[in-house]
Amino acid sequence: MKLKTDAKNVSYLVIIILILAFLVAVPFISKPYTVILLKNILMFVALTLSWALFSGPTGYISLATAAFYGAGIYTAAYLGDVLPLPVMVLCGGVASFLLALIIGAITLRLRGIYFAIFTLSSVELIKHVLHWIEITVLGKRGRPVVKVSDSTVFYVILIIVVLLLVTTYFLKRSRYGMAMSSIGSCEEAAAHIGVNVVRVKVFTFALSSFFIGLTGAIMATGLIYIDSQIAFDLNYSFFPTLMATFGGLGNIFGPVIGAVLFSYLREILITKFPYVYMLIFGLVMILTILYLPNGIIGLAQTIKVKFLGGKDATATGRKVN
């Protein structure tokens, strides 16, 4: 049994390394468009993995992703021309981390829909406060952002994705990961058995936001000019949530597959059906929630159980509300 799981893990590892090797080679062997396309897909993978890092195990649906993404973008706009690129990206992550500590300390006593609503409102609040400061205090709206080549951006995001995969993998297997799942499972019991639920929630929220901030800071370099409306776009709150749900939260591959398929679909729909793409998107989402409550991964596991036999994955997998 142990040997079997080891062999399975090794084959997963080989597949992941092959995919990574291919991605590393992409900028040398393919057209510029492919690099940009893959860069955008990887960006959604990074955001979805970050979102799932916190919301997956704890069950708290955060809609503040756009706030942390925007904080990363603004950091890049202010520090991009004074700091070297890696330091600037790191600053974006730290800015989002600190912002998440504040938002988390205020909102994580709320549960369920109230948490979702408050995090969503925090995006709007920050957007409008920044807008007001720019107009009344600084007297100028928006800022240019330093430009970096597409292949550099691509590599930085690839590194962020790898960091996220490693972090998620080790967190899930740690003592800390057990504390996170116990909060999603029954928060009151977790607290009464010795888990410091407030600390675990706030820190995980901040850690997830750190990665969102890194992604925002590097992606900002492709935007040329930003203002609060561009940086704090609510779509960035909804897409990771939808992509993770689409892929399934049962294991680490769910958010990745969800983000890849969904963002590729988005890319195609935007070019082919620019006026109705959101409509088609919405339909896909409704169908997913109705017929694939455990996402693509859930579907894959059901098929596996049906045709190959084996353990019923839904019995042990995390429930997705």
Added chain:
Amino acid sequence: MQLLQVEKLTKNFGGLTAVSGVDFHVNRGEIMGLIGPNGAGKTTLFNLISGTYVPNAGKIVFNGESIGGLKPNYICRKGLVRTFQTVKIFPEMTVFQNVLMGALFGSEGKTWPEANAETGEILDFTGLTPLSDTPAGSLTLVNQKRVEVARALAAKPRLLLLDEMMAGLNPAEVAESMELVTRIRDRGITIIMIEHVMKAIMNICKRIIVLHHGKKITEGTPAEISTNKTVIEIYLGEEEQAHAGS
């Protein structure tokens, strides 16, 4: 030797005083019963002692330390652990993982191997070893309650609060649970239990406290309580009202 002292403990919810000026103490190594009609404030009292609620007034001293108003996770780590009236387990986790949670987080500075070993020992003690790999949510009620007790034991309590561990169980299961409670006491763990199953309370508790409308009515040995006039009035009075209502 007293393990827990509660003085003038009070909790209000808006205009309602759920627990009002309650005083009592628990001695080391005893099983104490807490009884009273529905709505008497028994669970609220547990919620105050375990840190679910912050008291409006009064003192809770556990093991020589004031713990009133502390967060539940700190209270648990000091060795005061509870179970819940409505079972609160981690349904998606296996029985082993549920108990492991107690071993990992209930007391400080424990390594994984130590926690694993301790979980194995507790599963043996509570007779849950055969169910070790079963998701806890798919167990029967009696076994879910047993998992909750096992998880609490894994946290190494000095004082264990059992909230209606026997409610909803059949007579054979009640007998098993009574035996388990005595064995837990024999491990050196002090117990306060809320219970409506009188047979259990009268047989295994050394002392009983009676609550009514948030106030402590009386306390004494099972023999004293079962002949106490006020206690009989409270319970019979309830019954009369119930008859009148139906």
